Amino acid sequence: MKVFIPAVLLATVTSCGTAKKIAYLEDVPDSLYNNTFTTTVSTYTDPVIKPNDILQISILTLDPQANSILTAANSASFAVQSGSISASAPQSINGFMVDKEGNIELPLAGKIKVQGSTTTEAKEMIRNRIAALYRDPVVSVRYINFTITVLGEVARPSSYTVPNEKISVLDAIGMAGDLTIYGKRDNILLVRDSADKKIYARLDLNASSITQSPYFYLRQGDVLYVEPNKAKIASTDAHRSRNITLAASGISVLIILLTRL
Incomplete structure (x- = not known):
């Protein structure tokens, strides 16, 4: 009690x-039933690309063979964890890592400096570079990591x-x-x-x-x-104090029993 x-x-x-x-x-x-x-x-503001960011870059042209070359070659596979509410295993996705100089290297297009750019700006830079080789390319750029x-x-x-x-x-x-x-x-x-x-x-x-x-x-x-919050801290302290009290009581009982032997 x-x-x-x-x-x-x-x-x-x-x-x-x-x-x-x-x-x-x-x-x-x-009480916002009739008002808001x-x-x-x-x-x-859109985030800017930094070294070690991993970008998924998709490039589509009128040449199917060129599409596979532009998006598959020289890209690396990275394991990423899904951001969904339910737990899921890491997925393997191909992407291009931004190097320490802030560049990515694309097949045929070569090195492109994307550091300090948004994904929208990077998309336009890549599109302009590819447009010199293929007509009307469609480019998308997004973060993987x-x-x-x-x-x-x-x-x-x-x-x-x-x-x-x-x-x-x-x-x-x-x-x-x-x-x-x-x-x-x-x-x-x-x-x-x-x-x-x-x-x-x-x-x-x-x-x-x-x-x-x-x-x-x-x-x-x-x-x-x-x-x-304070309630969690207080409950933790109370639990710890209870354990200490129980341990002390157990030790006291043990000492009494030993002294009576």
């Missing part, structure tokens, strides 16, 4: 302290390879199966590589203003970390 009462009090205190921070975007009015609530969204990582208090912490470049913080959390009840929603940590430095930013999922953050849209290699 003495153990039960403090446990109840602990659960009551921690639940009261965190109940108001469970809902996302809680500053959005809950609008807010601005951070301007999305556009990967984001979600860690901490989420249902499925993991790295996810996403099929497109435009992914928001909410999209990433959705792929990870949403935050657990113990996730701190008002203090999500984002870690981003930028040239030779790390950028750290904090995001508040409780506020609708998150859409205005310059970090609302993620970049290749971003890491999101969801910290545990």
